[in-house]
Amino acid sequence: MLRLTGSSCRKLLPTSVIRAKDVYSRCYATLTQNSESTTPADIPTIARRLPKKEGTIADVFSFSANDIPPLPQRFAELKKQIYNDAIINSWKEVIRELDLVTEEISALGGKVIPQISYRDIVRGLSEKQKVAIRRTGTVVVKGGVPKEEALAWKQSIRDYAAANADKVKGTPPEHIVFYEIYNSKAQIAARTHPALISTQRALLTLWHSSDPSTLVDFSTPISYFDRLRIRDPGPSTFTLGPHIDGGSLERWEDPGFRSCFGRILEGRWREHDPFDGTPRINAKQDLYDAPNQCTVFRPWQGWTSMSTTGPREGTLRLLPMLSLSTAYLILRPFFRPRQGRLINGQISLAADDWELNLEGTEFPGSQIGKAQHLSEQDHPHLRLDKTLISLPQMEPGDQVYWHCDLVHAVEAEHIGKGDSSVLYIPAIPLTIKNAEYLRDQRDNFNEGLPAPDFPGGEGESNFVDRGKVEDIVSAEGRRLLGFSNFDVSANATDGSSKVIKYANSILV
Numbered sequence: 001m002l003r004l005t006g007s008s009c010r011k012l013l014p015t016s017v018i019r020a021k022d023v024y025s026r027c028y029a030t031l032t033q034n035s036e037s038t039t040p041a042d043i044p045t046i047a048r049r050l051p052k053k054e055g056t057i058a059d060v061f062s063f064s065a066n067d068i069p070p071l072p073q074r075f076a077e078l079k080k081q082i083y084n085d086a087i088i089n090s091w092k093e094v095i096r097e098l099d100l101v102t103e104e105i106s107a108l109g110g111k112v113i114p115q116i117s118y119r120d121i122v123r124g125l126s127e128k129q130k131v132a133i134r135r136t137g138t139v140v141v142k143g144g145v146p147k148e149e150a151l152a153w154k155q156s157i158r159d160y161a162a163a164n165a166d167k168v169k170g171t172p173p174e175h176i177v178f179y180e181i182y183n184s185k186a187q188i189a190a191r192t193h194p195a196l197i198s199t200q201r202a203l204l205t206l207w208h209s210s211d212p213s214t215l216v217d218f219s220t221p222i223s224y225f226d227r228l229r230i231r232d233p234g235p236s237t238f239t240l241g242p243h244i245d246g247g248s249l250e251r252w253e254d255p256g257f258r259s260c261f262g263r264i265l266e267g268r269w270r271e272h273d274p275f276d277g278t279p280r281i282n283a284k285q286d287l288y289d290a291p292n293q294c295t296v297f298r299p300w301q302g303w304t305s306m307s308t309t310g311p312r313e314g315t316l317r318l319l320p321m322l323s324l325s326t327a328y329l330i331l332r333p334f335f336r337p338r339q340g341r342l343i344n345g346q347i348s349l350a351a352d353d354w355e356l357n358l359e360g361t362e363f364p365g366s367q368i369g370k371a372q373h374l375s376e377q378d379h380p381h382l383r384l385d386k387t388l389i390s391l392p393q394m395e396p397g398d399q400v401y402w403h404c405d406l407v408h409a410v411e412a413e414h415i416g417k418g419d420s421s422v423l424y425i426p427a428i429p430l431t432i433k434n435a436e437y438l439r440d441q442r443d444n445f446n447e448g449l450p451a452p453d454f455p456g457g458e459g460e461s462n463f464v465d466r467g468k469v470e471d472i473v474s475a476e477g478r479r480l481l482g483f484s485n486f487d488v489s490a491n492a493t494d495g496s497s498k499v500i501k502y503a504n505s506i507l508v
């Protein structure tokens with residue numbers, strides 16, 4: 001049987017036909033029935049992704065807890081199905097621990113965010129650095145890309161946007177901050193910059209697989225196209241409040257995603273391992289096929305700075321307590337404050353003033369097809385007013401990465417004098433699903449279309465001077481973007497060598 005992949009199928013049909021869902025599905029179904037396999041037989045291959053509906057970054061976020069409509073009754077049933085008595089003990093312990101850790105973070109302020117030099121990446125992270133990065137779930141890497149180079153990327157993007165001013169989209173539309181630009185030459189240069197690639201490899205290898213046969217290779221980063229932000233000083237009409245990327249209700253609703261938090265739900269929250277890749281491989285973060293939902297396994301979200309930006313200048317804020325905030329978030333839907341237990345008009349944080357809530361459908365801050373929101377009102381024990389810490393001053397070329405479960409936000413104010421500008425570039429390893437995404441992303445890039453997870457439409461296909469494959473200047477860059485084969489390393493596990501062979505078979 002030939003299980004033809006999306007890209008193989010595309011060679012047989014013109015692009016316009018491929019984009020028609022029914023024709024493509026027929027093509028895929030017929031070919032999978034009639035020919036011989038070209039990919040490892042025990043790995044099912046998924047068809048090419050269909051474009052998402054048109055839109056912007058604003059589509060995935062709600063602006064306040066009041067915007068969130070009640071959930072259907074099935075979510076109360078879901079809570080009952082997941083619940084076990086050990087959850088009560090975990091909840092009490094987590095609340096007690098939060099009381100201590102939130103004080104500590106608040107006192108440390110910006111010092112709590114690990115900051116390393118790119119030289120540390122080159123010579124290898126120390127154990128102390130690894131512990132700090134794992135505990136907080138974030139790291140700032142200074143000095144990887146020369147300032148002049150990062151500033152030149154920004155100028156090149158400004159020129160590209162100006163040359164295509166009649167077609168550029170973004171949010172807010174009247175004065176764009178978040179550009180729906182994915183295929184500029186500057187983004188290609190940044191994504192394939194050696195300092196970014198080696199930083200990403202170092203951070204990905206902080207992850208591991210509890211089962212060595214897991215189909216993931218953490219030593220092989222691949223590229224995930226995302227958008228960019230260029231924000232001028234002043235208040236913004238669109239800022240991102242506290243949230244976690246990668247779906248919301250899916251954390252409980254999808255059995256694969258839920259298994260990533262299995263120990264928390266079994267009452268063993270201290271044994272939760274946020275860096276175990278094995279359960280992540282089967283997590284589905286996008287049950288509702290919404291645009292802007294990251295569908296791949298993205299261990300580290302990140303950005304690279306194109307400006308000199310400090311606190312209160314529209315920068316990133318992070319909640320640097322990875323395991324504890326995750327445990328709290330996962331347990332939170334099972335509890336509610338007891339009626340009338342207020343202290344000075346505020347909800348009491350004492351564990352005894354909270355009760356089980358298995359009857360209500362509430363999953364605080366969760367909404368179908370949106371990112372996971374957090375707020376002081378819905379998640380009071382996190383004390384977000386004190387614990388969301390702004391990044392220290394970042395210079396052009398500095399990078400920041402944060403774990404996929406980490407709560408983050410963007411500062412609402414920008415009282416600085418210059419722009420606050422970043423290229424969103426995460427660290428992503430090779431997996432089966434990620435390789436298939438890379439194939440589709442590469443094909444979209446060839447046509448100037450938005451990357452598959454992002455709002456669809458013609459994107460930059462009619463822009464002048466967009467990035468092309470010939471703008472990738474290194475062999476490693478071509479590999480990262482899916483244009484040439486990956487190498488199997490000497491110390492590859494069974495799982496990683498299998499995933500590399502699979503990727504090579506579908507990317508050719």
Ligand SMILES: [Fe+2]
Nearest residue numbers: 243244245408
């Ligand atoms: Fe985010």
